[in-house]
Amino acid sequence: MARLQAVLLSGGSGTRLWPLSREAYPKQFLPLAGEDSMLQATWRRVAPIAPSPPIVxxxxxxxxxxxxxxxxxGVSDPAIVLEPVGRNTAPAIAAAALQAMAAGDEPLLLVLPSDHVVRDADAFCAAVQAASSAAEQGALVTFGIVPNAPETGFGYIHAxxxxxxxxxxxxxxxxxTDTAQRYLDEGGYYWNSGMFLFRASRYLDELRKFRPDILEATTRAFESAKRDGDFVRLDKEAFAACPSDSIDYAVMEKTEVACVLPVDIGWNDVGSWSALWEVSEQDGEGNAHHGDVISVDSRDSYAYAQRLVALVGVDNLVVVETDDAVLVARKDRVQQVKDVVAKLKSDRRSQAALHREVHRPWGSYDSVDVGDGFQVKRIKVKPGARLSLQSHTRRAEHWIVVRGTARVTRDNDVFELFANQSTYIPIGAKHRLENPGTDMLELIEVQSGDYLGEDDIVRYDDVYGRAG
Amino acid sequence: MARLQAVLLSGGSGTRLWPLSREAYPKQFLPLAGEDSMLQATWRRVAPIAPSPPIVxxxxxxxxxxxxxxxxxGVSDPAIVLEPVGRNTAPAIAAAALQAMAAGDEPLLLVLPSDHVVRDADAFCAAVQAASSAAEQGALVTFGIVPNAPETGFGYIHAxxxxxxxxxxxxxxxxxTDTAQRYLDEGGYYWNSGMFLFRASRYLDELRKFRPDILEATTRAFESAKRDGDFVRLDKEAFAACPSDSIDYAVMEKTEVACVLPVDIGWNDVGSWSALWEVSEQDGEGNAHHGDVISVDSRDSYAYAQRLVALVGVDNLVVVETDDAVLVARKDRVQQVKDVVAKLKSDRRSQAALHREVHRPWGSYDSVDVGDGFQVKRIKVKPGARLSLQSHTRRAEHWIVVRGTARVTRDNDVFELFANQSTYIPIGAKHRLENPGTDMLELIEVQSGDYLGEDDIVRYDDVYGRAG
Known part of the structure; x- marks a missing residue:
């Protein structure tokens, strides 16, 4: 049997789970159903049957x-194919197929969205194995979910x-709704889950047949890609020129070799807060709580608390409390969360795309307090990581190390600071922060100045390629 | 006509408006209906007719x-009568009467709870004047609110x-409910508002008649009171020995000189979140919003936001978002908010009584970030104020001034710091922080140590009498 190559599609920027999921840190990277992030859980699910490093x-x-x-x-040597712009699934899977075939063999691609829940991983793995022989013989196999309700939010596959x-x-x-009910009653209709199994070459052949323009543009972007460690950076110009289309429209609806394997695997696309409520563990009153929630006489509600949330006499609500935004929505109206995000975007507000804690390659920063002329950030630097050599023209910075070891460059000085030590970076000083230790470095930064925007930064040297 | 002396009863510790109102900073001190706090608004309402400094x-x-x-x-020389323990309204008003008569004249007391809303201040002042002559002639006048609904949450006065x-x-x-409806239909029944007008001496006479024990204990507590600037600190032992009772039970229900003046003055006791919703300005959908609230397709709801609250498709909800707790309650179930507070109390959690920002005589501190072995506070010091000379045995402190001027005492050194300057207070150092300037001083304090509780403090000298 051919090698099984997992392809994890992780390009979404889903905001239907705002304020927890935001563009800069979306759903697939959040631990929405368990300890693992959705991406991590997706990998763990398929690793037993597709142990080669995944293509993401x-x-x-x-x-x-x-x-x-x-x-x-524990994934070593994944191939992380980076899309400079989103072009939907047909080009994304084409790029993954090209990457998979670069190893020289002819693998089966197991293509999976990385932001779905599958409760019955064993049933899923068994289904993949059951579909392998058809896929090896050239079928483009999709996994259709056996429906248990007349859902109107999914496309269906008639088998x-x-x-x-x-x-x-x-x-x-x-x-x-009527049509969905008829599908459910008649049988033979399955939810389109967006999970596929096929030979890499076969997908490319079918794409060539129906959308040669997509294949051509993707191939160009892939061949001009810059390789940088695990990253495969598709060429920006070439990929931007690629038409945007889904695998369903571009290939699956046109090909004569589309097959479906109906599966019953505890699948949920977690496409809304109500979907997350459904897959979450509920108490006897139908409440699913995450974090510090006090519930008085409340039912059938989902609550997520970073601090403390108290519910009194409510039912069928979704309450999501984060550092900088709280959502309170009726559970059957959660699709309108997108209207909130749209409003935030049109008002150019940071909560549309960014969390208060912002992740960077070297760690993260969290703006814990802001006032007139000052800002306080908690900064975390990963072991071995270093920020760029930089300076600011309008703010000075005080750094107080509260955990770990900092190596500080300040103009011509280089020195180390330990917990409970501090230093001062005057306006204009070239400075750099590093974590030379093996534990996380945490420090409190107090910025002081008449302008405190993130764009007041001159980078002289950056190990993450962000200088100049 | 006798002098009108305002008595503002401000002893409540109401938690029915948790999480905004908490024991350490309750309702009467909050700006719940406008820019002024309820106490301030109460004073402004009566100042035109009772201009003598109030007794609080x-x-x-x-x-x-x-x-x-x-x-x-702008109140100068108020008399602030301090209750070492709460003993309900009969003793509180007795103490105020004794204070009022200490000036040597024979004023009329206008006794007002300081946490009610009165929309029509003119009508209220006119009512007070209309009642003055009866009060001067010896009546104990109460103001009865003309009911506009069969309220079951108030006592009634049958006139x-x-x-x-x-x-x-x-x-x-x-x-x-049935009885309330009958009262409304029959007429002649009014809500008991807890507002009174009577001669100070007359109240004391009637109290002597019906509850000499209360008068005696209060007199003892008043005569042994310590006077300290505007404060009249009732003697703790004597006042603690006083029976606890309301003016209604102790006097009004027993006296033969109880009178009532029905008034229609836009009164609301703001006794719950739904009451606050009623008195708040509402938009066309019945929503009352305070702060940064985005509402999509929501109705008849009250929302208070310190950060950002988004409502989607909800109705008849109360959502109150504070630094450290969020309440989401059905508007007709807000009386159960007390169950949340009770739960917090029984779990000994700070949110029961304290806000994240804690007020002190010299200013306030707000714990903006807490982590393992450290804590970040924003500290505000009022112009001219000084904290105690103190030391800590288990934590060091870094101070970064972000606004104003700080005078720092650190062991044998005294020095000043300006915005964007910092210093370090090692474990064990005797230190003091003062604001020698005329503007607010703000600084960021980063505490570092293995124990960061407020009780790790030795006070050597304190202008607010808290040392030793």
Missing amino acids: VANEEHRFLAAEQLRLV SDGEGVRKVLRFVEKPD | VANEEHRFLAAEQLRLV SDGEGVRKVLRFVEKPD
């Missing part, structure tokens, strides 16, 4: 998140009669 | 809050027929 297709902006999260679950892997009769768009 | 009866713990808030609305000030037939307890 991610947004350029998320490269360090993806790399770090994979490292934390021909039979057992196991069978021909797709047609893909159908999201139905209205 | 407050909890010992709130003395600096009360003094500072009165100063901010005899007539116009203007009339005899009270009886006080009745909070009724059930």
Whole structure:
């Protein structure tokens, strides 16, 4: 049997789970259903049957998140294919297929969104193995979810009669409620999960047949890609020129070799807060709580607390409390969360895309207090990491180390600071912060100045390629 | 006509408006309906007709809050009578009466809770003047609110027929809904607002008649009181020995000179979040918003945001977001907020009584970040104020001034720091922080140590009498 190559599609910037999921740190990187992030959980699910390092297709902006999260679950040498712009799934999977074939063999691609929940991993793995032989023989196999409700939020796949892997009769768009009910009653209709199994070369062949323009642009972007450690940076100009399309439209609905294997694997796309409530553990009153939640006489609600949330007499609510924003939504209206995000975007507010804690390749910073002419940040620097050599024209900085060891460059001086030691970076001083230790470095930075924006920075040298 | 002496009862520790109102900084000190705090608004309402400095009866713990808030609305030389323990309204008003008569004249006391809203201040002042002559002639006048709904949350006053000030037939307890409806239909029943007008001496006479024990204990506590600037500190032992009772039970229900003047003055006791919603300005969908609130398709809700609150598709909700706690309650269930506070208390959690920002006589501190072995506070020191000379046995402190001027004492050194300057207080160093300037001093304090509790403090000298 051919090698099974996992392809984890991680390019989403889903805001349907705002304020927890935001563009700069979206859903697939969050631990929404358990300790692992969704990406990590997706990898752990397939690792037993597809042990080769995965190919991850991610947004350029998320490269360090993806790399770090994979490292934390023991993945070495993944190929992280970076999209300079989003072009939907057809080009993303084409790039992954090209990457997979670069090893010289002819693997089966197991293509998985990295932000879904699958409760029954064993059933899923068994399904993949059951579909392998059809895929090896040239079928483009999709996994169709056996529906348990007349869902109107998913596309459906109408399958021909039979057992196991069978021909797709047609893909159908999201139905209205009556149609969805009819699909459920008639049987033979399955939810389109966006999970696929096929030979890499076969997918590229079919793409060539139906959308040669996509294949050509993606191939150009892939061949001109810059390789940088685990990152495969698709060429920006070439990839931007690629038409944007989904694998469903570009290939699956057109090909004659589309097959479907119906599966019942505890699948949930976690596409909304109500979906997350469904897959979360609930107490006897139907409440799913995460964090410090006090509930008085409340039912059927989801609450996520970073500090403390008290619910009194409520039902069918979603309450999500983060550092800088709180969402309170009726559980059957959570699709309108996108209207909130749209409003924040149109007002150019940071909460649309950024969390208060902002992740960087070297660690993170969190703006814990802001006042007139000053700002206080908690800065975390990973072991061995170093920030760029930089200066600011309008702010000075006080640094107080509270954990670990800092190596500080300040103009011509280089010195180390330990917990409970501090230093001062005057306006204009060239400075750099490093963590020479093996534990996390944490420090409190008090910025002082008449302008405190992140864009007041001159970078002279940066190990992450951000200088100049 | 006798002098009108305002008595503002400010001893409440109401937690029905948690998390905004907490024991250490309760409702009467909050700007719940406008720019002024409830106490300030109460004073401004009566100042035109009772211009003598008010007598304020407050909890010992709130003395600096009360003094500072009165100063901010231009009150000079108030008498702030401090209760070492709460003993309900009969003793509180007795102490105020004794204080009022200490000036040597025979004033009319206008006794007002300091945490109610009165929308029509003119009508209220006119009512007070209309009641003055009866009060001068010896009546104990209470102001009865003309009911506009069958409220079950208030006691009622049944008045005899007539116009203007009339005899009270009886006080009745909070009724059930049917009884309340009957009161409304029959007329002649008014809500008991807790506002009174009477001669100071007359109240004391009636109290002597019905509850000599209360009068005696209060007199003893008043005569042994320590006077300290504007503060009249009732003697702790004597006042603690006083029976606890309300003016209604102790005097009004027993006296033969109880009168009532029905008033229609836009009164609201703001006794719950739903009451606050009622008195707040609402938009066309019945929403009352305070702060940064985004509302999508929501109705009839109250939202208070310190950061950002987004409401989606909700109705009849109360959402209150503070630094360290969020309340989400159905508007018709807000009386159960007390259950949340009770739970917090039984778990000995600070959110039961304290806000994250804690007020002190010299200013305030706000714990903006806490981590393993460190804590970051934003400290504000009022112009001219000075903290105690103190030391800590288990923590060091870094101070970075971000606004104003600090005078720092550190062991044998005294020096000044300006914005963007810092210093370090080692473990064990005797230190003091002062604001020698005329503007607010703000500084960021980073504490570092293995124990960071507020009780790790040795005070050597304190201008607020807290040393030793």
